[in-house]
Amino acid sequence: MNTQLVGRRTELAALTGAVEAAADGRGGVLVISGQAGIGKTRLGEHAVDEARRRGFTTLIGQADPLQTGLAYGPIVAALRRHLDTLPETELATELDGLPDLGRLIPHPLLPTPSPASDPELERTRMFEAVRRLMERLTAKAPTMLLVDDLHWADRGTVELLHYLGRDTVDRRLLVIGAHRTAAPGSALADLAVSVRRQPTGRELALDVLSDDEVAEMLGNLLDAPPSPELLSDVTARSHGVPLFISALAPRGSRTQWHIVRDVVLDRLHELDEPARTLLELIAVAGDDGSLSMLHKAWQHEASLDTTLRRLRDHMLIAEHVTGSAVRYRVAHPLYAEVAYAELSANERARLHAAVAGAMPDDVLTVAPHYLRAGDHVPTRQAVEVLAAAGRRALHAFATTEAVEYLTVALDRAAPDQRLELLHDLGLAQQQAGRPTQAATAWSEGLVAAGRADDQQWRPRFLMLLAALEAERGDFSLADTHAEHGMLLAADQSDYVGLLRWALAQRHRDLAHIRSLSEQLAAVCGRDPADAPQSVARQSRGYLAVLHGDFALARRELEAAHEHAMRCGADAPELDYGARRILSGVCVLTGDVPAALHHAAAATESQFPAARGSMRFALAMVRYFAGDPLGALTEIEGGIADARAEELHRLIARQLTFAAFLLAELGRLDEAEQRLGESLRELDEPEFAFDEASELAATAIALHRGRPQDAPPLRDIAAFEDPLLGCARVLFAAQAAQAVGDGDTAAQLTGLMRLIGHSAPLVDACADRLAGFAGAADKFAAMGAPLLAAQARLEDAERNPTADAIADCLVVFERAGTKPWLERARRLARTHGLGALTRREAEIVRLVGEGLTNAAIAARLFLSERTVETHLRNGYKRLGITSRAALVEWVRNQVT
Template sequence: MAEVASTGLVGRTDVLDELGALLRLAGDGAPCLVLLTGETGVGKTRLLREVVARYEPTLLAGACVPMAGEPLPYAPLRQGLRRLRGHGVVRQELTRSAALARLVTGVADAEEAERASQAALFQAVLSLIDRLGASAPVLHLVEDLHWADRSTLDLLRYLAVNMSTERVLVVGTYRDDAVTPGSALAGWAAEVGRLDITRRIGLDRLDAEETARLVASLTGGHPDPTLLDSTLSRSAGNPLFIEQLVLRGAGEDLALPVTLQELLAARVDALPEGSRSLLSALAVHGRSVPLERLADTLHVGVEDAEQALRPALEQHVLELRDEQRVGFRHPAFEEVVYGGLLPTERTRLHLAAASALERSRAGVASPEPADVRAAELARHWLRSGEEERALDAAVEAGRTAECVYAFADAQVWFGRAAELAQRWPSDHDPMRLLSRAAEAAALTGDTREAERLGEAALALAAEPAQQAELCERLGTYAYLAGSGPRAEHWFRQARAALPEGEVSVLAARVHAGLALLAGAWSRLEEAQEWGEDGLRLARATGARREEGRLQSALGLAAAARGRTDDGVAHQREALAIAEEVGEPHDIGTAYVNLSHVLGLAGRWDEVVDVGRAGMAAVARVGLSAQRGNLLRANTGEALITLGRLDEAQALLDDPQARRVRGIMAAPGLMQSARIAVLRGDLRAAWDQCGRARAVVEAEGAPDAWLRDVHELTALIELWAGRPAAAYDAVIDGLDLIAGGDEEGFGDELAALGMRALADQAEAHRDRGSQRALDRRVAPLLDAMDRIGARPESAAYAAWFAAEHARFSHRSDPALWDTAVAAWDAVGQPLRALYARWRAAEARLDTGVDGAAIAALRAAYDGAVRLGMVRVSEELVRLAAWHRIDLPAADEAPAVGGTPSTGVAAPDADGTPAGLRRYGLTERELEVLAGLAEGRTNREIGEELFISTKTASVHVSNILRKLDVSGRQEAARVAYRLGVRGVEAARESPPGDR
């Protein structure tokens, strides 16, 4: 048998240097998350031990624990805290943070735990890391993520998103072959891998030279030639395989196993029988445990267990850890041992392990947190087939998991307990257990699973009061998921289950749900009625939480009816109550609705402030992926409205937004699409708008969201040069909101529709087309007549009037100046800029003078400054038609995506179809292309090899046939119909040609 010496690190110099550099950067306040991957036995742990030894960071380290196939919540963090419990900072933080202390003890007040969220714990961990890094950089090491529980992955995601200047290097290790498509780890790794803070490092096998060096190190520098040759040929460069082959020795068996699993199994089989029994018991426990508990599991004395332990330690199969706990030296040994047990052996050993654990709990106080003990006991009873005993343990495991905010685990344990309670008589109510599982699922953000579990609980509810309570919860889950029809169904079911006229907290809660739903879905009369009746019930029963939710519903109704000051007052009261009560979902809802109502009031700067405060608040209560996305969308809309596009883009690109699925993703997608269209990337705008449309149309979204989709569709169609399609989108939107309370918000649709008709009128000037277009104005005028009073009402009216004049071929700068002033008055620079473009265009139509040129240049400067690519492009084109220089033209942002013009499909000969009706000759079409480029008659003549006089005759004929007053107006008609000259084509990006 070969003797194994202590070895240095072999073949990892580059990776070691890279980790050292990242650790030094972390020490300078640039935190990083490293995903360190490689196959089993490739040396990830050995490499990290070398990092610790060489750079001496403050180490907060632990490994995920499979627990015989099931993850243990927060296992790495628990281990790290236990190892650092003597550190002064850790002691202080455990005293300051109940959430962190609760993780160590596993004990909490049940009522407090019910209201709690993971975010309090996550923030406490981030604060702990920040304080630990004061003296030396922190290496937060989380090994074996392939066994990670969902809560640990969520914690690491939180750290990755929220770390900013903390002096920490976070390293997570996992086997690369464990990242299977569709697995939780695969999704997590893909998500955090997109963050700028993340680095991926893969460990490869050793090459032949490195393998020889490792063998020499393991054998003291003089390896047996036969052993060296065999190891080189068999190990494939895997360090663990190399080590085990050297341990086995060349002289014992030249027919070496060909796989790592076979080799590890052979190492285990070579141990004495007592040692193998000890290994079997340890594999069933699934983690490191005290030797006394292993002895108890095997029903042997501690001295006998020590004798059995010694050979396994000597052969490097087991190792002693902190607190004299025994663990496998490498997780692969545990897998081999557990996989080799017969089913009957597993059952017997799980039963023995459960009994040993119960005896240890009945004796001296255990240092293990309560939730760890409860979960371990439940697993053993379940795997031993003792389902009656597993029931009590599963209930306790669910309750203690709640206490440490491991809601995903609580959901699992309460669900299993409910299954067991339906098979075995007990004091546990399956309906209540399913209800608690549903609530735990909702707290993780999985509202669909919460609904499924809630419906299962409802099927077991016999009493009307229970049915009403569960229906109300189901309505709340559906409301949080953004499904109005499902929410209304459940809330009305809850109302029907209550006795008529009942005055109770539950009745107030049901009224609150119905009121909030009606307010969000723009059914204002219902919202008012449910809100006022519910508020009386809440105050009569002292239902403070319900009172806050009802205030929020009344605020929505008041603001939507134009009483925005009252609406804001209601919402601020709702927020104050939510913060007083401390219920996470209510805090999120209050911030969302307050930001929305402030937007209706046109108080956009306040929306930004409230939105940012709200995002911080919902992050603290763990709702960043739900309420947080609505707040991101509302805040993004405010920033866009204020012209702060870069800030809006950064906010909407937040990695948290990528976690959102289903209907809750729609608002953020729509705001991202708005930025894309303003910046000229119509392809991205279409993609995001299409995704938003798909979910809002499929899942019964509020009418306001559907209206937003139609507005966005019309805007994209306009910039893509398809005004007829834009008009159709407008009419569809107006039809959608007709007859409802949302009808009062149709002014933007009407103005976009009038813009679409004006664009068409510019191109189609024949009498037949004009008569057809005239008939399309009436629905827009009707819509404007039904608009409610809002801060922007005057601006929309001015915009509509100016577009109507343009539709009638009247270039009236005064009307556009009125629109500019109106938009400036309500603090909306982007819409004011559009009006400035049109005002400059109207001035130039009446004559090129100093005022017109100044207006054009000022509008262009504003477009460049605000990043409005499409408007910049239009102004450049307008300047070319009138032969006006724009000094900053070379600074214009590049235009991407689909063209902003054009256009009907051309005929076979390339002529735009819309021009056929004007009867232009082939030569006149060539001259018109020159006009579209802003060329003079002389330049056109030179290009076409005709005289200037002939070119002038052609221009006169074109003006007559198009029924326009000047060459610039003719150029505009040509542009609208898709005439593209040589210069225009040269200036367009490839995607626009």
């Protein structure tokens, strides 16, 4: 039968045009959508043929209804088929420098991925590795990536396709996705919206064929015009769907419309037993129906080649040739679905086992079959394959898939396999945001390890449970787990000790912190290896923080960081711990750029609470660096992550700092709302929360003009948290000065002077409180422009100068700190336009009257260039960045 496309002239022209544009370096992304059987796959095949004719590299992937749980399966298949055709030297060149690709495609030339410390970051790196691989392919030849049947793909596949599609401009890359009409709000619907918004994107939404087109298609299929009776019957029953037209074409006697299952079953029931059996095997194999696999798995007396030919002639299967490899798939997914659904559960399991046993030992392809094969495959082998698939999914951040594979593996595992599976299942549950299920898995592992007297796994489970209980707020139980873990794991005492130390910090049990710090410094300091040395130097560094010696603290923490870096990926938590404290110490010692570097680099951790704590630290550093808007973005992201993980203490603490930042930005109602939310989020007191809450409440009181409402500081003994301690003491002293409480202000200034001996930024804060004119320059030299502008404005209020006011206006407007900006503008208004030169003031007034530069030039007998120069200078002096803002400023002056 002739199966040429009918009724798709517009779509064919669009596809051909997209291929031509990509060949010329103007890539794009297309989405083909429509109901089942409408012809999406045929259009995709046409695009592939057109691309190959023009010398494209074509990467073809197809999702499968039987493998919907396989993360990124269609894209993995598309990339692997291409990579498998490359010579070894060329393949090595293509994969060079792309280690993160190993999370997606296991390959001997790619490193084995380590456990993800920050799933979102590692996932982005994996996406970026795929993008760079595509970039290399397009440098050699125009490239097409087609993924068919996206409605059966996992969400990660859709998101990765979207990620690649955004990078097609000015590249020889054409990305095409085909899927059934998407439900509103689904990932596919979002993809279609995004594609339509892209300049190079287009959605081809296929409609049914008209009656005339049905007649044309029937004529092509029959090689003769259809009879009126047949045409009427097929038109009525097919509703213009090409698949159903094809299915109904050989018949003409039926008079009523049946659902697609009946149509497909009619076709399947015409097959003899060998053909039906082979079709069922190919349906179960999905995308894995290679000729070699079928030869091994099909146990029948009939000739495989003859039966394949019969199915192909009936257009029930499609043959795909890639290089020397031949693969078979059921011609349309609906046929595969119906054939699979008609099998009994035992028949399906038996066929999945046959496919698994006939395939190469490759987790990506065999795992879905082992998952469904039940008792028809060897138990131990099945556990090993499913466990490997679960770990692979864990590395690829497909947590739902990881939990499914690991749970099934655990149900069938032997005792000697269970401990590692419980460990991995807990990690998967934790990554999925289910701490209770993670605790259940690890607690079971701890009990099993105890029964087996396994001294390797017991401390490991104790450490995991300690960290988890700390995140859930049970610090006492967490510390108990950590203490027991330390007793059991002599070779891991540095890690367990560090965990106990972190827990003590959360309690703010200073005696316990000092005791543990001294113990770790002594015990770990005797071991010359990098890991214990890092712990020892961290301990000494924090002891120096407690003693107020920030210069010593920085030296010790920098040494701890260097030791941790030499441990590489084996000890990510060590470097996280060192940098977390070091970032704050760098700020106080006057090196804000270094603080930003350390804080931004330390956001990776396997524990959600640790990641959130580091985002909190990074937000504080961004504030001191003069970027409160960036700090707010960071902290809001941290709040969202903490909500997803149900980490209520972290949520509460971050809400308080968000309230502080909102107050500094002048959004006082929002600030008070956030502070109220934080109080409702926390069910029991916590020192870190109390500090941040005091800071936020004081900032709100100051910016409301009600400093008397600022809460008193509950404890001002030391800066255990360097940045939070510095900020809260500074703001508390300002509130005390504002209400005329000289004793409190002097006490807090004296504390800052004491700490300032080794912390230049704190000393500059004391200078600012004392009214010393040099504080602003000190802040500026340290990389703290916002603090510098605040100090400069306070100086200008005592001794106003136009340049100082202008500089402050620029900084405050850029930072978005509305209260400080308004305060600077009030000072400028107090001096009228004296902050401007006479000519600048004259030009600014005319701008406020609505005159253009040309009109101003004509009135003042100046060139337009001169007017523009004076206007730019006026912008700078007034801290204004747009003409509209300048007009508003002038109107305010008049008012």
